[in-house]
Amino acid sequence: NLLNNKTNNEISYNTALFINERLKEISAELGDVEKDMVDYKQQNKIADLPSEAQLSIQQSGQNYQKLMDAETQLSIINMVDRFVKNPANEMKVIPNLGVSDPALASIIGDYNLKVVASETLLKNTGAENPTRAKVADEIRSMHSAIINSLGNVKQAYRIAKADAEKLLDVSNTQVHAIPQQEKGLLERARQQQIKENLFLFLMQKREETNISIASISEKAKIVISPRKGSPPIAPNGKMILLVAFLGGLFIPILVIYIRSLFHIQVADRGELERLSTVSVIGQIPFSPDFLALMADPSSSVSELLRTLRNRLDFIFQNREHRVVLVTSSLKGEGKTFISVNLAMIYAFTGKKVLLIGGDIRRPQLKKLLNLPASEGLSDYLAYASDDWRSYIVQPSNFPQLDIIISGTVPPNPNELLMSPRLKTFFEDARKEYDIVVVDSAPVGMVSDTYLYNDFVDVTLYIVRENVTPKTAIQFVNSQKQEGALKNMYLVMNDSEISQHYGYKYGYGKGYGYAEDQDKKKKLFKKW
Structure with a gap:
């Protein structure tokens, strides 16, 4: 001074x-x-x-x-x-x-x-x-x-x-x-x-x-002379350590919480199981090919589709003539992809399989499978004189699978599905086929899917990772609680596979598992 x-x-x-x-x-x-x-x-x-x-x-x-x-x-x-x-x-x-x-x-x-x-x-x-x-x-x-x-x-x-x-x-x-x-x-x-x-x-x-x-004057004055041996007033080391410990403990929790607020989609299977009261019986990774089984029968996608088939068989308890309904909350979650590949993997076992395009508002099977037919389920329901068997087509690259497409888009789809002919159709199809797979409309957008509920044995509800919103899981839980969909199970589509769920393969060369699921996913492809 x-x-x-x-x-x-x-x-x-x-x-x-x-x-x-x-x-x-x-x-x-x-x-x-x-x-x-x-x-x-x-x-x-x-x-x-x-x-x-x-x-x-x-x-x-x-x-x-x-x-x-x-x-x-x-x-x-x-x-x-x-x-x-x-x-x-x-x-x-x-x-x-x-x-x-x-x-x-x-x-x-x-x-x-x-x-x-x-x-x-x-x-x-x-x-x-x-x-x-x-x-x-x-x-x-x-x-x-x-x-x-x-x-x-x-x-x-x-x-x-x-x-x-x-x-x-x-x-x-x-x-x-x-x-x-x-x-x-x-x-x-x-x-x-x-x-x-x-x-x-x-x-x-x-x-x-x-x-x-x-x-000019003195800016400071000595009030008390310094004493030797006394602890320092500042900085307070114990307080600094305490603040650092609490910050290291709570700041990550706060960051994770804030991230969860901004991430409104289902992130992985673990989060889906935490949010939902419905059992998850399948987890399908990303596939660059729509017909995953035909593109590579030995891929991890094909193997996990087989796992889904086996779990369905366990649920059916070897019951014959089964009807499986495939739906989701929104469009673009992969229900058509799951429906087609599930029907094919059952057909691979020699079973007689019928794939039905049940979404008569937004038909997809004809375009995705390049089918020659233009008429299907809606046309059968509209014309009382027709036989539903006349609407069956087979893909040129997979003739073992019978398909009835959605058909002409009607002006009154909900009322058309209430026709008595729909019950007759499912009763006849159940008798003639071992497995009937119905690719229906998103239940979160339209009510058409509920009209199939009386004719099916199991409902597969598709949830797509990083696409399906978390709020949709609340809707799934309410459907389960109300019994709106029969025997409902969840399938996680386009999912990142981890060792936690036992789906990471490491077999030798003789088994042909060449794909490494640790690779990052490519761009999402909606089916």
């Missing part, structure tokens, strides 16, 4: 010393500039340069006017002088052209009156007439006086002209000197302004520095 105060004081004191030194220099320079300004004004006899410039311009104009007047009068006098001295103009009236000299103008005026008055006398009297001789002598005398006056006035105007020229030269010289004087005066005024501004700035800084020196 003392060191900080000393350092701050030293900086402020050094700043104040520097400012004082500079103030002395600037004060001396400012005095020199002001003295130079005074000397310049005295040398050039300047009191108020703008006023003096205006006065010089006015004087120059006045002197020029005087010069013009003198030259004008001088020209008039010369013309009158030439007229008077011309012998031809003797005894004639002298023209008055604007002579400004009052004496000369008066003499000329008297002369003209005399000439005008004597014209009659001179014409009517002889040369020897004494009156005429007297008048002529008077006129000649006045004529001589005019000539003398003209000479005097001419001389006076020449002098006036010369004086006017001198005064004009002087005033012009003063006017021409004004710009140079103004330039020199502006240069000195600029230097004076710069020095004044710098002087005022240093004065302000000196006051600020003095205030800073006066305001």
Whole structure:
């Protein structure tokens, strides 16, 4: 604290010393500039340069006017002088052209009156007439006086002209000197302004520095002297460890909880079993091929389909002529994929199998299996005279499987499924086939599936990993609780297989299990 105060004081004191030194220099320079300004004004006899410039311009104009007047009068006098001295103009009236000299103008005026008055006398009297001789002598005398006056006035105007020229030269010289004087005066005024501004700035800084020196005080005071051997007040190591332990314990839980809030789909089989009260009897991984059994009968997908078949057989307890209903909550969860491959895997065992397209609102079997038929279950239900066997088709690549497609999309599918012919159809099909698989509509979207419930033995409810929403599992539980679907079981489709459920294979080369289920899934493909 003392060191900080000393350092701050030293900086402020050094700043104040520097400012004082500079103030002395600037004060001396400012005095020199002001003295130079005074000397310049005295040398050039300047009191108020703008006023003096205006006065010089006015004087120059006045002197020029005087010069013009003198030259004008001088020209008039010369013309009158030439007229008077011309012998031809003797005894004639002298023209008055604007002579400004009052004496000369008066003499000329008297002369003209005399000439005008004597014209009659001179014409009517002889040369020897004494009156005429007297008048002529008077006129000649006045004529001589005019000539003398003209000479005097001419001389006076020449002098006036010369004086006017001198005064004009002087005033012009003063006017021409004004710009140079103004330039020199502006240069000195600029230097004076710069020095004044710098002087005022240093004065302000000196006051600020003095205030800073006066305001420096100790920022801290020792209240209690330090004691040896006492534990530190901060940081508190035990508290830091406790906070770190609690943070490591609860932050992951919070992160997992937040992630679960944003992940609204069923993530894996474990989560499905936790959420649902319905048993999960099958788990089918992702397959890039719709007909997984035909693409690779030895793949893990095919093997898990066989596992699903075996579990169904266990549920049936070797009962013959069984009907399996396949449904889901939403479209795109893979119920058609499960239906087709389940029917095929039963057909592989030599059983007589019938696959029915029970979704008459959104038929899929015809398009996915490239079947030639265009009529099916809906057409049979609509036409009472038809035999359902006439609608059976077999895939060209799997002729052991009988298929009845959904048929023409009716305007009233629910009412059509309530036809008594549907019961007759299932009774006949149950007698003729070992396994009947019904690919029905999503029960979460339409109610058509419930109309098959009286004719089936087991319902496979398909749940697709990372597609089926968790809220749909609540709907599944309610269906189980209400008994809306007979003998309902869950099948997890498009699932990531883990060792926890015993589906990771590692057999030798002789068994042909080449696919490694640890690989990441490819893009989802909806069936």
